[in-house]
Amino acid sequence: MPVDSSLTGRSFPPTEAYLVTEERVREFAAATGSAYDGTAAPATFPIVVAFAAMNALMADPSVGIELHHVVHGEQRFSYTRPVHAGDSLRATLTVDSLRSMGGADIIGTRTEIVDGDDAPVCTAYATLVHREGE
Amino acid sequence: MNPDDTVLASGDVLPEQTYRVTRADLVRYAGASGDRNPLHWSDRVARSVGLPGVIAHGMYTMALAARALDTWAGATGRVRELACKFIKPVVVPDDDEGVQVQVAGTVTGVEQDGVHVALTVTCGGEKVLGRPQAVLAVG
Numbered sequence: 001m002p003v004d005s006s007l008t009g010r011s012f013p014p015t016e017a018y019l020v021t022e023e024r025v026r027e028f029a030a031a032t033g034s035a036y037d038g039t040a041a042p043a044t045f046p047i048v049v050a051f052a053a054m055n056a057l058m059a060d061p062s063v064g065i066e067l068h069h070v071v072h073g074e075q076r077f078s079y080t081r082p083v084h085a086g087d088s089l090r091a092t093l094t095v096d097s098l099r100s101m102g103g104a105d106i107i108g109t110r111t112e113i114v115d116g117d118d119a120p121v122c123t124a125y126a127t128l129v130h131r132e133g134e
Numbered sequence: 135m136n137p138d139d140t141v142l143a144s145g146d147v148l149p150e151q152t153y154r155v156t157r158a159d160l161v162r163y164a165g166a167s168g169d170r171n172p173l174h175w176s177d178r179v180a181r182s183v184g185l186p187g188v189i190a191h192g193m194y195t196m197a198l199a200a201r202a203l204d205t206w207a208g209a210t211g212r213v214r215e216l217a218c219k220f221i222k223p224v225v226v227p228d229d230d231e232g233v234q235v236q237v238a239g240t241v242t243g244v245e246q247d248g249v250h251v252a253l254t255v256t257c258g259g260e261k262v263l264g265r266p267q268a269v270l271a272v273g
Contacts, residue, residue, distance in 0.1 A: 024166070031163035032197040033153060035204055040211025043200035047193050048167055072192045074264075076217035082210070125217075 003064045003098065003105040003130055011094040012060070015052045017116070022085040024048075040082035046089070047075075050111040050124035053093035057109065065107075065130055073106070074127035080120045088116035091124075105130040142206070142249045142272060148239040151202040155190055155224065156232030163194050177228065185223060192220035195235060199253055199266050202237035206251070212270045214248050219264030224257045233257055248272070 022038060028045055029036035036042065058065045083089070090113070097108035111124040142148075160174050169191055172179040177187045196218055204210050226233055238254040253266040 027162070028166040031159060031166045032194060032201055033159075034197065034201045035210050037210065042197060042210070043203065043213040043216055044193055044197045051168055072220055074217075074219045075193065075196060077213075077215065079214050082213075 003107065004062060005098065007063060007095045007107070008098045009095065011092060012053065012056055014090045014092045015049065015056065017088045017090050018049050018052070020045075020083055020085050020087040020089060025083075025085055039084065041084065043077065043079070043082075045083050046077060046113050046122045046124055049089045049091045049113055050093075050126065053091040053111045054109065054126060054128070057093055057095070065128075066132075069131045071129045071131075072126065073129040074125075076125040078123045078125075080122060083121060087121065089113055089121065096125075103131065105132075142241050142244065142270070144241055144243050146241040148202075148206045148241070148251070150236055150238045151198075151205060153198050153201070153235050153237070154232050155194070155198075155226055155235055156230065157188065157226055157228055159232070160188065160190060160194065160226060163191060163197075167191070167193065169193065186225050188226055188228070189223035190226050195220075195224055195255060195262055196266075198235050199237055199255055199263065199268075202239065202253070203251065203268050203270060206239060207270050207272045209272075212272050213268055214271050215267075215269035217268070218253075218255075218266035220262075221264040222257075222260060222262045224262050235262070242267075245269075 025041045034042040058067050091111045093111045096110045107128040109126045113122045180188050236256045239251045242252045243250045248269040248271045251268045255263040
């Protein structure tokens, strides 16, 4: 099934609030041996929230993405501020671009991550490469 | 190291960092990140899609790049921009040794928005991330 060509520009509902606890950040930092002194979370920590938004995109049957045919091609983070324990984060994903190349759909996504006051924290851009199944 | 002591200048070659990655790390990362894709813990599934075995999460390798940036910046929370492409999988064998990932960096410029760093992330001498780059708020 091809990816819905009208996907470009579409935004998905915000994810449920994710409460960042010191324990969660500590586990994330420990897995990659990163430093955590109780202040700023590791730079890639927002992927936890962005990932939830990407999963919602891929799980939407009207989109036509088959989860097992998706490869993470590219990732970019642009930070307004670091994540701290106590933040309540929500992510809103928008499909910025969709193009076909060599039998694959290249899906450009932008996920805006905000805190409990709706103030911006980080924007995560992911490029997903989707190859149609046989 | 106090971050105020860290002064980075254009052309600086940053000290290369070497990190060991084992299966145990990937399992911890799967739990901590919520990415439980079996490609990162099941050889059977990895081989079924033509990989030699379990591979690290692309985001795991990107996190190692961020770890090196924290070291170079002398503090956490200094990364303003971070970007890369995932160009080659990091295969992690099922033993206690795992694999080593090397992260090197060069300061390409000091601009108004911060210190621009071009990274090189390799495993077994081959680049695993494409055009990894960052902007740091330091100095």
